Amino acid sequence: MRSPGTTHGGGAATTLPTRDARKARDAGHARKARRPLPIAATAALCALLVAGCDSAGSTTTAAPGGKITLTVGDYGTFGYKEAGLFDAYMREHPDITIVEHSVEQEADYYPALQTHLASGSGLDDIQAVEVGRIAQVVKKQAAKFVDLGKADGVDRSAFLPWKSQQATTADGHTIGLGTDIGPMAICYRKDLFQQAGLPTDREQVAKLWQGDWAKFVETGKQYQAKAPAGTFFTDSAGGLFNAVVSSSTTQYDSSSGQLDYKNSPTVKTAWDLSTGAIQAGISAGLKQFDTPWFQALANSRFATVACPSWMTAIVADKSGSANKGKWDIAAPPAAGNWGGSFLTVPKAGKHQKEAEALAAWLTAPAQQAKVFTTVGNLPSNLKALGQPEVQNAKLDFFGDTPTGRIYAATAQSIQPTVIGEWDGLVKDTLTNGALLSIEQHQSDPAKAWSNAVKEIDDKVSD
Amino acid sequence: MAVNRARRAGARGLTGAGPFTYAVLVLVAVLSLFPLYWTLVGASTSGSRIAQTPPPLLPGGSLWHNLDIAWNQVHMGRALLNSVVVAGCVTASTVLFATLAGFAFAKLPFRGRNLLLSLVVATMTVPAQLSVIPLYQIMAQLHWTDRLQSVILPNLVAAFGVFFMRQFLSEALPIDLVEAARMDGANSLRILWSVVLPIARPGMAVLGMLVFVQSWNDFFWPMIALSQSNPTVQVALAGLGGGSYDSDQAVILTGSLLGTAPLLLVFALLGRQVVGGITAGAVKN
């Protein structure tokens, strides 16, 4: 690499400098007098900005005089602000100000929470934790959280027992209070079912697959035989797999909480059903929540999707007003739970007592019911589930479907199950990895399974 | 003023552009702008409409509605101010220090120069993700988390900036200019002020713009160091579009439009000074 001067050796470089240098130097002197502006301006700007940094930084730490500020860190929509709960609480407690720190994606939220927990600073007074992460937090970090089972105003018996259990350590330390749950039903397209010659009434539809996921796949084959052009019975093999596993009492772990997915009969059944569904061509081969999946919803490409209560909002939103009234919800082959969250109080917080009280209040029946009617997060609190406004709730998009009753009923029949710290990882690897690679790359199922096992074993080892 | 005239002449272009040049440039401009235009289209419709086929090609009527959501769901006003402060501080100091160091590496002989320069380039290769944990521990000990210092201080200098100015000055600054000035007894500061800075200005302008944009769009570290109560624009955008387990893409697109618009506005307003200003060479005398 050479500079221009040496490349053109004799010509430019040797003759130019003396003459040009002098002139440029003269120019430099002249310039110095005439054009100090840009550099001075830069320096001034920098000083100004640094001053600005200080003031901007310090104003945030100044709390309003005498008041306590409680911060609530969460993700997605917990619905507290939307339901006016923070405002109501602040009216009842004039000395408390609540600030919500909400991040849209849980995948962004959790790594930040982990960094904060690791350093013991930057934590909010209340931190939400998703059910897919709770087992890990319970196992590894329980000591960093307040035991909410003993907190004032908490009625442990009011919650669905399996929900509280998920946030409780072996020695009975409850680190999280349940917010919502995700009982699963099946959302299906009435219009597509009719065109494929299947019943459309939700009771009859539920009968098609009652009690057995294998019947669900069989229904899919019937559908596919007479399917409207370009449509598939269900969105993804991964979605089916997850639904089958979620509705079983033994999932990825042994009863003692050890990861044991390789010997789990449920996993075997779910795997065989899902790969069978792929071979039968009843899956649209999509990755859930990915952009093409949203596009498929908007363009009516699949007829069913395993549908936890929170999924109804996505189905409604992504299908768009053009598909309003075409979706209905039927009972699933077996009841299961997918999703939901907890509120925790880290010990590093400054106002533990006040935070405990707020967390207890937010997860109490009246507030959970209010959240449900505002944003549709189904209560994990039994008393809230029984309230008429929950039972009688309907969703505009789904017409006269009694969504409240369907989901509250499903919620009651969910059986407790052991969840382990690696369940999320195993599920992701099997669904978004192995099964999807069979759909996308026509991988051999046995090979896909052994690759996934290798990857999981590597990640769960120290 | 031979140098300046030469530079200016070079800058003005060798010859006028022909139709082929225009055709290529128009095509590239269209390809560059289309995704941005489509962001606008998405921001003015709903999440389900933008996913439909055939895709919408004209803006819909929901822009104000989505803007309202995007603006009110997060502290967007504060976020914009914070981003200006952060990106401004980072840019000013990066450019200043990069020019100083770049000049030394390009034109001044000193012991250990090559070794140090290699070190500078080597530091660029460290993946940003890995510094997060130790960096956060430092910030926590200084009680700077959630304060703007925590995202400004680690970025006061950039190895890439030093490398950029070093490469720029090694071709733009004839060594004889420096030596001639030194022969005349000028000290280092005077040489820097009167000879180096005027010639470095186009490079500084470009570097400044690049650093500003980079800092504006920085996400990974601010997301961990700051919170939604004192966010930069990119952190605030992460709080946008929440549905229970889902995201409203129209609102997210609206947010990213809000986040990008100030940069485009700056480009458009300062275009002549910053983007076009490069062509003017050092000075107009």
Add this chain to the structure above:
Amino acid sequence: MLDEAVPATAPGPPRPAPPPPSPWRTRLYRWDLKASPYLYVAPFFVCFLAFGLFPLIYTGWVSLHSVDLQTPDRMQWRGFDNYTRLFHDDLFRNALRNTVTIGVLSTVPQLLMALGLAHLLNYRLRGRGFFRIAMLAPYATSIAAATLVFTLLFGRDYGMINWLLGHLGLGHVDWEGGTWSSRIAVSTIVTWRWTGYNALIYLAAMQAVPHHLYEAAALDGANRWQQFRHVTVPSIRPTILFTIVVSSIGATQLFGEPLLFGGGATGHSGGSAHQYQTLGLYLYDQGWYAFHLGRAAAVAWTMLLILLAIGALNLALVRIRRARNGG
């Protein structure tokens, strides 16, 4: 590779200075000559020591341990296990291959196009300002926004690109799912964002090329292409080197685009068969998804060592070539 650029800028034999007015001023002058370079580079290195070196060394220390991201205070000594593990990991090799593939697919066309565009922008143009801003606009777009739009455009069944291909009768492509199509799609996002940026850097350098070089070339009968080839390109070599180094490093660390292209929450796997999982994603997958901070640190250091090895190899080749050419 850096060394190559140095000799041209190294000063020749010191020229005789004009007679100094006084011994005091001479001493000051000497001191100034010696110390000023260090003063100029000092701010960079001071800041780097404070916020760059400590994390780097700490990361190296972490890479020799088994550390859980959730309990980073509990470290178990592992020696070089985290490094030897990489040699046996198919996914690491896969990520390394993908990084090289996507790096070449994105960097080479990007830099060639940028060079051509800069050349065109250097002509006397109407609407010059507009073209420059238009080409820089992609760089101003955040990775998140750009990738979101591109995933919509690259949708499998209903994306605009497949819609257009369908109209042209070219069938449709499973962009995200396919092996090569996904790599091309990710490369496209990178190329879209960075071409204008590099063009602008080239343009800044081109405008510092003295005009008389072109005049001389024109007198010798060189046409535009020959002028470009024999005047412009050699003149802006340090800048080209800069963009190659920076783009290569960027390509090695490629992270945001494939992560978000794969759909945010699950993007760290780089596709169902890891078909576009880069080293950056692999690192994130190990560290922030499986929480193996020690392994992630080892990946980072391996990336650093690979880049340094490439640099050293380059340097050696240059030295050998120079030695063959007789210095």
